[in-house]
Amino acid sequence: MTNINCKFIQSETQESIKIFEVKAKTTKVCGTIILGNGIGGTMDCANKDLAKFFSHHGYNAIAFDYRHFGESDGSPRQLFSIKKQLEDWNSVISYTKKNSKNLNTTKLVLWGTSFGGSHTLTLGARRNDIDAIIAQCPNVDFLHTVLHTHPLRLLKLTINALLDIVGRSFGASPKLIPLVGELDSSALMVTRDAVLGYPRHASASRVWRNEITAGFALTLAFYRPIKEAHRITSSLLLCICNRDSIAIPDLAYQVVARAKNAKSVGYDCDHFELYEPQHTNQTLKDQLAFLATVLG
Incomplete structure (x- = not known):
């Protein structure tokens, strides 16, 4: 067995x-x-x-x-x-x-x-x-993470979060952002260790996707x-x-x-x-x- x-x-x-x-x-x-x-x-x-x-x-x-x-x-x-x-x-x-x-x-x-x-x-x-x-x-x-995020990145994450939440409330498809991406992208993680390390860590997976719904960003600071x-x-x-x-x-x-x-x-x-x-x-x-x- x-x-x-x-x-x-x-x-x-x-x-x-x-x-x-x-x-x-x-x-x-x-x-x-x-x-x-x-x-x-x-x-x-x-x-x-x-x-x-x-x-x-x-x-x-x-x-x-x-x-x-x-x-x-x-x-x-x-x-x-x-x-x-x-x-x-x-x-x-x-x-x-x-x-x-x-x-x-x-x-x-x-x-x-x-x-x-x-x-x-x-x-x-x-x-x-x-x-x-x-x-x-x-x-x-x-909260520490949010407070130490660059204001322009924080603004971009917030706008995408609002687009996701408001859009889904009206029946639209979720607004997805990359989990990891380059510094000027809308990704959640843009540090060098994440850009290099996360895809390598996930390489064994057949179902991992470099995407996540953007709306979570509005709740993150409360955790x-x-x-x-x-x-x-x-x-x-x-x-x-x-x-x-x-x-x-x-x-x-x-x-x-x-x-x-x-x-x-x-x-x-x-x-x-x-x-x-x-x-x-x-x-x-x-x-x-x-x-x-x-x-x-």
């Missing part, structure tokens, strides 16, 4: 979420890890492979695509919603808890990278049933996981890129200071270099060591 299960589960609003579930390949199951993507990412960029990796080390693992992205349902496509993505996390957590067969599989770990890491911090602050959290290069304060960090009681590991221009490392270190049971490991890389083998190999070693310590 195969240890991999690909299926759809229902979200809170009955739309379907595609999950990729891998059972531990050892006799002793240490816990269950749920893996979430960064903004615009799909689970076949890397998280399916990471789920297999963790299964070889004694963990059940579940990767998933947010609704409107990748292999999950949801229309229109490429619609980014913080609220919906947090609902998707909660739906996968509910599925995991419902299908836990013994005490060890109920030990629950949230693993998120980039925007997915931001979500794990929010969930850790709002739930009391998470045993451990691993957040890779999370942006912890999007501030750092403000809830003091409520996180789960064991927490932050993997921080010390040369990150997208998720400011100094703010991530502040989360470590505010959370009750947190530690950090810093890496000499930028946001997307963390996904390169020379850094991934080390982060995975650090994460396994962390899990072995906090899950016993």
Whole structure:
């Protein structure tokens, strides 16, 4: 019998979420890890492979695509919603808890990278049933991001956001902008590390698209996981890129200071270099060591 299960589960609003579930390949199951993507990412960029990796080390693992992205349902496509993505996390957590067969599989770990890491911090602050959290290069304060965006870029993002929201309210197709693009484009991310790194990170995916609905920009400044960090009681590991221009490392270190049971490991890389083998190999070693310590 195969240890991999690909299926759809229902979200809170009955739309379907595609999950990729891998059972531990050892006799002793240490816990269950749920893996979430960064903004615009799909689970076949890397998280399916990471789920297999963790299964070889004694963990059940579940990767998933947010609704409107990748292999999950949801229309229109490429619609980014913080609220919906947090609902998707909660739906996968509910599925995991419902299908836990013994005490060890109920030990629950949230693993998120980039925007997915931001979500794990929010969930850790709002739930009391998470045993451990691993957040890779999370942006912890999007208000800071907005305030430090060049005014002309901010104006362009705002205009496109209004065109998207107003247009969809009158039945028009979504206004899409690139996830990554050159400095003078209307893209969400225009830094050199993003332009070079994101397409390379997504190259393994057959469903990734360099597009996202523009309307999310009007809500971004209100998402501030750092403000809830003091409520996180789960064991927490932050993997921080010390040369990150997208998720400011100094703010991530502040989360470590505010959370009750947190530690950090810093890496000499930028946001997307963390996904390169020379850094991934080390982060995975650090994460396994962390899990072995906090899950016993």
